[in-house]
Amino acid sequence: xxxxxxxxxxxxxxxxxxxxxxxxxxxxxxxxxxxxxxxxxxxxxxxxxxxxxxxxxxxxxxxxxxxxxxxxxxxxxxxxxxxxxxxxxxxxxxxxxxxxxxxxxxxxxxxxxxxxxxxxxxxxxxxxxxxxxxxxxxxxxxxxxxxxxxxxxxxxxxxxxxxxxxxxxxxxxxxxxxxxxxxxxxx
Amino acid sequence: xxxxxxxxxxxxxxxxxxxxxxxxxxxxxxxxxxxxxxxxxxxxxxxxxxxxxxxxxxxxxxxxxxxxxxxxxxxxxxxxxxxxxxxxxxxxxxxxxxxxxxxxxxxxxxxxxxxxxxxxxxxxxxxxxxxxxxxxxxxxxxxxxxxxxxxxxxxxxxxxxxxxxxxxxxxxxxxxxxxxxxxxxxxxxxxxxxxxxxxxxxxxxxxxxxxxxxxxxxxxxxxxxxxxxxxxxxxxxxxxxxxxxxxxxxxxxxxxxxxxxxxxxxxxxxxxxxxxxxxxxxxxxxxxxxxxxxxxxxxxxxxxxxxxxxxxxxxxxxxxxxxxxxxxxxxxxxxxxxxxxxxxxxxxxxxxxxxxxxxxxxxxxxxxxxxxxxxxxxxxxxxxxxxxxxxxxxxxxxxxxxxxxx
Numbered sequence: 001x002x003x004x005x006x007x008x009x010x011x012x013x014x015x016x017x018x019x020x021x022x023x024x025x026x027x028x029x030x031x032x033x034x035x036x037x038x039x040x041x042x043x044x045x046x047x048x049x050x051x052x053x054x055x056x057x058x059x060x061x062x063x064x065x066x067x068x069x070x071x072x073x074x075x076x077x078x079x080x081x082x083x084x085x086x087x088x089x090x091x092x093x094x095x096x097x098x099x100x101x102x103x104x105x106x107x108x109x110x111x112x113x114x115x116x117x118x119x120x121x122x123x124x125x126x127x128x129x130x131x132x133x134x135x136x137x138x139x140x141x142x143x144x145x146x147x148x149x150x151x152x153x154x155x156x157x158x159x160x161x162x163x164x165x166x167x168x169x170x171x172x173x174x175x176x177x178x179x180x181x182x183x184x185x186x187x
Numbered sequence: 188x189x190x191x192x193x194x195x196x197x198x199x200x201x202x203x204x205x206x207x208x209x210x211x212x213x214x215x216x217x218x219x220x221x222x223x224x225x226x227x228x229x230x231x232x233x234x235x236x237x238x239x240x241x242x243x244x245x246x247x248x249x250x251x252x253x254x255x256x257x258x259x260x261x262x263x264x265x266x267x268x269x270x271x272x273x274x275x276x277x278x279x280x281x282x283x284x285x286x287x288x289x290x291x292x293x294x295x296x297x298x299x300x301x302x303x304x305x306x307x308x309x310x311x312x313x314x315x316x317x318x319x320x321x322x323x324x325x326x327x328x329x330x331x332x333x334x335x336x337x338x339x340x341x342x343x344x345x346x347x348x349x350x351x352x353x354x355x356x357x358x359x360x361x362x363x364x365x366x367x368x369x370x371x372x373x374x375x376x377x378x379x380x381x382x383x384x385x386x387x388x389x390x391x392x393x394x395x396x397x398x399x400x401x402x403x404x405x406x407x408x409x410x411x412x413x414x415x416x417x418x419x420x421x422x423x424x425x426x427x428x429x430x431x432x433x434x435x436x437x438x439x440x441x442x443x444x445x446x447x448x449x450x451x452x453x454x455x456x457x458x459x460x461x462x463x464x465x466x467x468x469x470x471x472x473x474x475x476x477x478x479x480x481x482x483x484x485x486x487x488x489x490x491x492x493x494x495x496x497x498x499x500x501x502x503x504x505x506x507x508x509x510x511x512x513x514x515x516x517x518x519x520x521x522x523x524x525x526x527x528x529x530x531x532x533x534x535x536x537x538x539x540x541x542x543x544x545x546x547x548x549x550x551x552x553x554x555x556x557x558x559x560x561x562x563x564x565x566x567x568x569x570x571x572x573x574x575x576x577x578x579x580x581x582x583x584x585x586x587x588x589x590x591x592x593x
Binding site: 027031034038050051054055057058061062063066067069070073074136145146147148149 | 288339340341344345347348349351352354355358359362370374377378381384399400401
């Protein structure tokens with residue numbers, strides 16, 4: 001991705017991320033978060049991670065935030081709108097952000113990787129294709145395209161099968177809990 | 188800045204811009220206008236009425252009868268008159284609305300509907316090298332142009348992701364209008380769309396398992412060579428060309444279930460009858476767009492039809508072979524990468540559009556045939572029938588794929 005687009009989407013993300021906190025209207029905050037997510041998805045896509053970028057929009061912007069907005073509208077939350085900001089929390093938050101920025105800067109200033117661009121380290125498709133065992137991914141790599149969705153799936157299911165099962169169990173427990181909590185007593 | 192300008196591939200940019208203008212503005216938007224006309228004519232036929240059959244050029248004859256026309260046979264300029272009416276009507280903003288979101292909402296409905304068109308392959312490829320014969324020359328002419336705006340490796344996922352953003356427009360319209368009918372319509376619509384998104388997403392998992400690919404152009408190329416997913420009658424799909432191997436025909440069972448779930452969910456996603464609860468006139472006046480008038484209302488209307496066209500395009504691409512011509516390898520009309528003549532490229536575009544139009548007629552036909560669902564039945568159908576059926580279908584497909592070793 002050309003650098004101007006990177007700066008555009010980063011700025012978009014940061015500005016709307018800040019607006020989530022600054023806006024007093026909960027609906028405006030929620031929508032700012034959606035725009036921020038879309039900017040983040042664009043950054044993922046700029047790194048050739050189309051799958052993660054699309055899932056970012058599909059799950060967070062398209063499903064989670066819709067439910068948030070839904071709840072805000074149904075409950076008609078207005079308490080936040082008139083309240084004055086808590087000065088202690090604002091100062092503390094800014095101080096934490098500054099400390100984090102200083103730390104990030106000190107790490108990044110020593111790191112030499114920032115001088116390299118993607119063009120300096122091209123992906124060696126043919127070598128990757130030779131060690132690849134699955135036929136569909138192999139064919140894609142031989143055509144010099146990055147099958148990112150397939151690679152994500154392969155990595156998840158070959159390298160982390162136990163963790164996947166564990167997450168599945170956790171989600172099941174959550175689902176059962178929700179059903180139990182929202183179920184009305186009949187008698 | 189200089190290096191940035193060098194990094195831009197100008198031919199690619201121009202080709203993309205031309206494709207966007209052609210597909211989104213010269214194909215989809217006129218199709219939106221004419222599917223409204225088609226809807227009115229077909230509903231008239233179904234209900235034994237006449238329908239709009241008189242609008243022609245000149246638009247008015249100052250009260251004289253317009254039984255015969257020179258142009259505009261059978262009211263073909265009706266969409267033009269409708270558009271003019273929308274532009275000239277008063278754009279009234281009620282005093283009690285939340286103005287910013289009220290203005291934003293129609294755009295949020297319309298834009299995602301058109302954006303999803305980016306990944307749909309509307310033709311195979313167009314060979315432009317004949318242009319050299321009439322004096323135009325350039326390196327870009329000798330490489331055929333792929334007829335898809337963005338050839339992404341995550342095609343259907345991209346469509347679902349962007350389409351799911353359209354919910355915001357409807358939620359915001361319902362909320363910002365500050366009216367009970369609008370709000371109830373918006374709440375109904377968004378819960379319906381969220382529920383059916385799950386069934387929609389799960390219903391295409393078997394399809395993706397069979398193709399082993401997420402790229403819509405590759406999916407269509409495969410169907411062109413090996414038989415459509417719902418009609419495997421040539422190539423690897425046909426048993427007689429494939430050593431009497433009936434694997435692909437056995438897969439028709441899960442594919443057909445997928446197709447039904449996908450189509451019905453698409454009806455619910457686009458808020459079309461029999462699932463048009465959000466704008467159910469008898470209960471909610473006009474649902475989430477009750478307070479909208481003029482062009483803002485038209486944007487909601489056009490957004491619905493654009494979503495319907497893109498949904499039909501996706502269904503055609505996944506299940507009915509996209510731009511592929513039936514029995515193409517037998518007729519010699521199949522796609523050959525890099526060597527498809529220009530006339531065949533155009534024929535592929537025409538074939539895609541013809542299939543989409545058939546699907547739209549099916550959409551319209553259903554609307555004027557079936558009565559509206561009750562809301563709780565609609566939610567029950569989505570969560571208790573389609574969700575489970577789609578999940579079971581994934582397992583069935585996996586079992587069949589393993590058994591037949593496809």
